[in-house]
Each structure stands twice: as structure tokens, then as C-alpha cells.
Amino acid sequence: MSQKYRPHEFANKVGVSTRTLRRWDASGKLIAKRTVSNHRYYDETDIHKLFNIKEEDRKTIVYCRVSSAGQKNDLKSQIEAMEQFCLSSGITVDEWIQEIGGGMNFKRKKFLSLMYRIQMGEIRKLLIAHKDRLCRFGFDYFEWMAKENHCEIVIVNQESLSPQQEMVEDLMAIIHTFSCRLYGLRKYKKNLKKAITNENN
Structure with a gap:
């Protein structure tokens, strides 16, 4: 089943404003589909039509x-x-x-x-x-x-x-990232504790 997009979702996807969609709908360039409750929507076929993708x-x-x-x-x-x-x-x-x-x-x-x-x-x-x-x-x-x-x-x-060496390098990158975050957290806690102590004094 083709994915359905509400007007603002479709506008974001194709890089235009909802006002442009309404103008296209009125001119017949790209006519919105309607739900049973008469709400406008678009799907993948509209993307193909808009960008002329066969x-x-x-x-x-x-x-x-x-x-x-x-x-x-x-x-x-x-x-x-x-x-x-x-x-x-x-x-x-x-x-x-x-x-x-x-x-x-x-x-x-x-x-x-x-x-x-x-x-x-x-x-x-x-x-x-x-x-x-x-x-x-x-x-x-x-x-x-x-x-x-x-x-x-x-x-x-x-x-x-799938080179094993890559996995080792990626795991090392993860460890490095979290180590930096942990160091930053410890430094933040230390500075916070120092600030509280100075405030109390």
C-alpha cells in the first residue's frame, strides 16, 4: 500500500509550501486526493508525477x-x-x-x-x-x-x-565518544560542586 501524506508532510517532502500545493490543486497541476471525510492527502504516485518519474x-x-x-x-x-x-x-x-x-x-x-x-x-x-x-x-x-x-x-x-578491522575501528570510536562524554560529565559535576560550595561560602 502506498504511503499517504498529509498536505504539510507532502510539502516538506517535495520542498514547497502548503500554499503552493493548494495553488497546484486549483490549477490542476497536482490534484490532491480526498479521504472519505474529504481531507486532502497525497501519496507516492504524486511524487512520481511531480518529478516526472516513470x-x-x-x-x-x-x-x-x-x-x-x-x-x-x-x-x-x-x-x-x-x-x-x-x-x-x-x-x-x-x-x-x-x-x-x-x-x-x-x-x-x-x-x-x-x-x-x-x-x-x-x-x-x-x-x-x-x-x-x-x-x-x-x-x-x-x-x-x-x-x-x-x-x-x-x-x-x-x-x-564485511572487514573485521572496520568493526574494531567502529567499536573504538564508540568507546572514545562515550569516554569523552563521561569525562565531560565528570568535569561538569566537579564545576557544579565547586560553584555550590562557593555560593554557600
Whole structure:
């Protein structure tokens, strides 16, 4: 079932104002659908119509990622394995995306572009070697978001294409982050205690 959007939700999604939606509705450019109770709403077909995206134009994309430039051999192996999988499965790939960046970094340029294109309905199928090639944490959310936008995520589950060293580096990054927060909290408590003592004196 296609996801339904209330006018303000749809306006935010496509980057216009609700006033613009009302104007389009009145002019016939994009006519809102109506519920039984006569409330206006939009769905994915309206996004496709607005951006002139035809079903046959929606893409199948393979996304390959490693964390650092020193893992170029891992990236090459990942790409080769995905090529073999697509070939043996009879999957025609429209676009290959390669990215170097940590799996815990959700600000990766190509990753953000990919998420945007999924939301805009441009992508029919996304293939990845393993869950953590897309992101180290929060995969369930991104999978849900993809399904809401009629994009299928195919996980080849090639464990060998998920470098163990990356996990070690990511775990160290987590420990470092929480250590800094803990240090900051202790420093805050110390300063607070000092301020209270000075106030009482």
C-alpha cells in the first residue's frame, strides 16, 4: 500500500509550501486526493508525477563501501563479488556507487544522496553486500524508510565482504565518544560542586 501524506508532510517532502500545493490543486497541476471525510492527502504516485518519474525509469543500484582509503583492496573485492552476484542472478544494474567513509557516519555525501533519491522514489532496488555496508547501526530504520518508498533492499550477506578491522575501528570510536562524554560529565559535576560550595561560602 502506498504511503499517504498529509498536505504539510507532502510539502516538506517535495520542498514547497502548503500554499503552493493548494495553488497546484486549483490549477490542476497536482490534484490532491480526498479521504472519505474529504481531507486532502497525497501519496507516492504524486511524487512520481511531480518529478516526472516513470516506473520504468526507477533504478537498480549497487552500493559498495569501505571505511578508509587503506581498504581499497577490500572495496575492489566487494565490487567484484557484487558483480558476480548480479550476473549469476540475472540482475541488471543501472548504477554502481562506491564510497569511502565510516559506517557510523550518517553524513556521508553519497549515502545522503542515496537516501534522498530513495525518498524521491527514484530507486526500485538497492543491493548491498552486507547490512553494515549501508550503515553500522540503525539498518532497520533505513530498511523501513526504503519500503515506505517502494524500494527493495537486497542483502547479499557476504560476510567476507564485511572487514573485521572496520568493526574494531567502529567499536573504538564508540568507546572514545562515550569516554569523552563521561569525562565531560565528570568535569561538569566537579564545576557544579565547586560553584555550590562557593555560593554557600
